[in-house]
Amino acid sequence: MDTSIIDKLKEIVDTNLISFHMPGHKLGKVYDKLGYSDILKNIYKMDTTEIDGTDNLHSPDGIIKKSQERASKVFKSKHTYYLVNGSTCGIQGAIMASCLPKDKIIVNRDCHQSVINSCILGDIEPVYIRPKINIQTNIIEGIERQDVIDTIDNNLDAKAILVTYPTYYGKTYDLKKICDYAHEKNMVVIVDEAHGSHLGLSDKLPKTALEQGADIVIQSTHKTLPSFTQSSMIHIQGNRVDIDKIGQILRIIESSSPSYVLMSSLDLAVDIYESKGELLMNELLLNIDIFTNDMKDNEFIDVFNEDDKTKIFISTKKMGITGYELEKILRQKYNVQVELANYYGVLLICTIGNEIEDFNIIKKALNDISKNFHSEKTIETIQYPMSIPLKVLSPREAFYKPKKRVKIYESIGKICGEYVIPYPPGISLLSPGEIITKEIIDYILLCNEKGMNVSGIKDSSLQFIEIVVD
Structure with a gap:
């Protein structure tokens, strides 16, 4: 049997990879821990279509409607749509429902590429807010409130503003004041909260975008909660948004054959979030505190996890190796996979699917690596491009x-x-x-x-x- 994709995925499962990357269920470990294995072992048999009793994602009046209403209650929105084309289609739907062709939208320059693609699809003009960059780590730290206010004041004809919160690296900022100011100028606030679907599980984490006043929030549920890759949600609140128009656009851009496997995983993630999420998050944050405190004893490693503490950046500069080198060593010698590497270090995405043993393994690996791979060479400074290029065409x-x-x-x-x-x-x-x-x-x-x-x-x-x- 020649099944190269299946063979490689089976190999990863069989090696019991330690996951500090998305998706949030961490190779299904959270399902095993919580007793959902019996349901999921037959998940392939649940791959169906719109037949009697299964409802229709694009016009739900049965089981999908009920599940979405539960999600809306759990995440505290006015209305929630399930998404099976990832957060990309949610961003597209939010932008094109808020702006007409030729309208302006204000966006943070460090937005996801799907935002620019949405502007191509909708013939919408993006106006950029300059991001903050940490020159020591090349971590993108979000946006300054005054930069946002200045951009709004210089573009009062913009119909909406879209910002990323939290950043990929877990950095946050005063989103509430940005929402309030944008609303004063009659702008819809869209938040790409792709990396923040878990924030509502603990008051030790930053407040959610909905709590801070956003009108439309798109979450990649699969990134930091236990649903399957490509499954996401879009939440709407307030009266500034035409909910029906978002639904109309989603029917255009989203698959007409939505995956019931993906929708089932969203249903499961909502159940876990509501029934066990807070307990699991408290355990996770405790494990993270233990890990970060223990790593303070290592003179060659700096750990950054301000704001959203479930995102941990490990700086490799003092070890004299690059983040790309550390990523390779962790995977090849310790069977640990990180989320990403940049020149200065690696990013860990920690979720309620991670257990204390995962942290023990990576802690031991980092201590070993700092002893065995420590180099006296200096990691040169690479300046991240700070200037936004001049836009001459939409x-x-x-x-x-x-x-x-x-x-x-x-x-x-x-x-x-x-x-x-x-x-x-x-x-x-x-x-x-x-x-x-x-x-x-x-x-x-x-x-x-x-x-x-x-x-x-x-x-x-x-x-x-x-x-x-x-």
């Missing part, structure tokens, strides 16, 4: 313009015809319609040489890039 205009491929350094000063996206986390450094700068080209080539992956660009070797033919 994303939609650039998308449909003719393009040609040129050598990458010959593209400087030209209009970019494709995305340049370090991945993960999927944040665009260059988007279609923006002027290509030497700063960005130098950065991606250097980081790619050190181990960073770059997506969006067709030539994965980074020798060529597409530019708009003017």
Whole structure:
């Protein structure tokens, strides 16, 4: 039997990989722990379609409607939709329901690529807010409230504002004051809370976007709660949003054959969240506290986990190795997989699916690595590009313009015809319609040489890039 995908996935399961990456169920460990194994062992038999009794996601009046209403109650929204095309379709639905073609939307520059894609689909004009970057770690730390206020004041004709909260790395900011100010200017507030579906489980975590006044919140339930990859939710509250219009757009952009396996996993995640979530989160936060306190004894490792404490960034600078090197060592020698690596360290995503043994294993691994792989070499400083490129065409205009491929350094000063996206986390450094700068080209080539992956660009070797033919 030639089943290369299945064979590799089975190998990962059989090796009992230690997961500090998404999805949040951590290779199903949380289901085993809570006694859901008997239900899930027959999950393949639940793969069905719209037949008598199964309801219809796009016009629910039965079991799906009941489950969504429970989710709405649990997450404290006015209305909740289940999503089977990931948070991407939720972001698309939120933006296109809030803005008409040619409208403006204010977004944080470090938004997910799906935001720019939504602007292409809806013919909407993005206006960017500059993000904060930690120059010691290259961690994106969110946005400054005053930068948001200034951007709103300079674009009072914008119909909506979309911000990412928390960031991929767990950083937060004063979202409530941003929501209040945007509402004063009659703007809808959309929050990409893809990495924050768990925040409501403890008052030791930052407040949720809904609690702080957001009108539309999109959550990747699969990232930090125990549902299957690609299953997400969109929550709506207040009277600024046309709920029916969001539903209409979701019917256009989402699969007409929604997966009942994915919807079942959302149903299960809601049940776990409501019945056992707080207890499991308290256990997780205790385990994280023990881990971070113990790591203070290691002089070669710095641990960052401010704000959302379930996101832990391990800095490798004092060890004299890059984050890319640490990621490889952890996987190959200790069977531990992190969420991502950058030049300065690695990110751990911890969820209620993680157990104390996971932390014991990675703690031992990090202590061993700091002794056996410690180097005297200095990790050079790589400056993250701080300037937002000049936008001369809207994303939609650039998308449909003719393009040609040129050598990458010959593209400087030209209009970019494709995305340049370090991945993960999927944040665009260059988007279609923006002027290509030497700063960005130098950065991606250097980081790619050190181990960073770059997506969006067709030539994965980074020798060529597409530019708009003017």
